[in-house]
Amino acid sequence: xxxxxxxxxxxxxxxxxxxxxxxxxxDEGAAARDLVAKGYVVFPADTEWDSKAxxxxxxxxxxxxxxxxxxxxxxxxxxxxxxxxxxxLLINTAASGILVLDFDLGDGGMEQLAIWEIEHGAxxxxxxxxxxxxxHIYFSHQRSLESGLxxxxxxxxxxxxxxxxxxDSGKAVLKKxxxxxxGVSSNGMIACPRS
Numbered sequence: 001x002x003x004x005x006x007x008x009x010x011x012x013x014x015x016x017x018x019x020x021x022x023x024x025x026x027d028e029g030a031a032a033r034d035l036v037a038k039g040y041v042v043f044p045a046d047t048e049w050d051s052k053a054x055x056x057x058x059x060x061x062x063x064x065x066x067x068x069x070x071x072x073x074x075x076x077x078x079x080x081x082x083x084x085x086x087x088x089l090l091i092n093t094a095a096s097g098i099l100v101l102d103f104d105l106g107d108g109g110m111e112q113l114a115i116w117e118i119e120h121g122a123x124x125x126x127x128x129x130x131x132x133x134x135x136h137i138y139f140s141h142q143r144s145l146e147s148g149l150x151x152x153x154x155x156x157x158x159x160x161x162x163x164x165x166x167x168d169s170g171k172a173v174l175k176k177x178x179x180x181x182x183g184v185s186s187n188g189m190i191a192c193p194r195s
Contacts, residue, residue, distance in 0.1 A: 031089055032077060035192060041076045041095035042192065043068050044086035062189075064090060069186055071095060093188035097141050099155055100190045102180040105133040107159070109178030130191070134178075141184050155183025 032042045045064040053059040071081045071092050093100055103109040113135060117123065127137045145151060160179035163172050182190040 028086070028089055029082075031192075032082060035089070035091070036073060036077060039073070039096065040098075040192070041071050041073055041092040043071050043076055043081045043090055043092060044083060045088045045090055046086050047088040047191075062088060062090070062191075064189065068092065068189070069094070089192050090189045091192045093182045093190055094184045094186065097184070099139045099141050099144060099181060099183040101137045101139070102130070102182065102190065103135045103137070104178030104180070107176070107178030109134060112160070112162075112177045112179050128192075136190060155181060156185035156188055157181050 028044060032044070035042050043065055045062045045068075047060055047062050049058055050061050051058045053061075065081050065083070068081065068090075069092070072095055076082060076092070076095075091098070091100075103113040123137050125137050125139055127135055130136055141155065158180045159176040160181075161174050161176050164175045165171070166173045182188045
């Protein structure tokens, strides 16, 4: 659970290596080599849908390689981390030095993206549409720090917690929205284009 301080202002929007959904590569090995050439540390995982989770709503279960956190640009395509028969390609966000805002289609994530872009202008950063219809927006962690993001600011959370005004009572309340961040923590991984 995270709290928004000024992410919409402080996240640096410089040109990180870019990719487009239209760049879909059907060979996972080619996709991985392409992303590594652009500076991303990648690894595959098996992803399955657990239809009984979350009270029958279901959820994705990812099974990445053991010790994926140790993956680097130099070793991520070796047999230790990369087995091309898996069905999902992930980016190690910590090793890649990126922050990724993940706006979910459900839980108000896309609505929150629209609000921020109306208030602050569109993010000038690479973005891709996710398989479930949401959006991932990619930022450089180092450039974000240089632009004023506090070093103590959390860079990994699920369901952003915002202080909003309750329309009935007019009081400030905390509301969780479908905005997640994956960044420079030990658990920083995000599904990347093609998966």
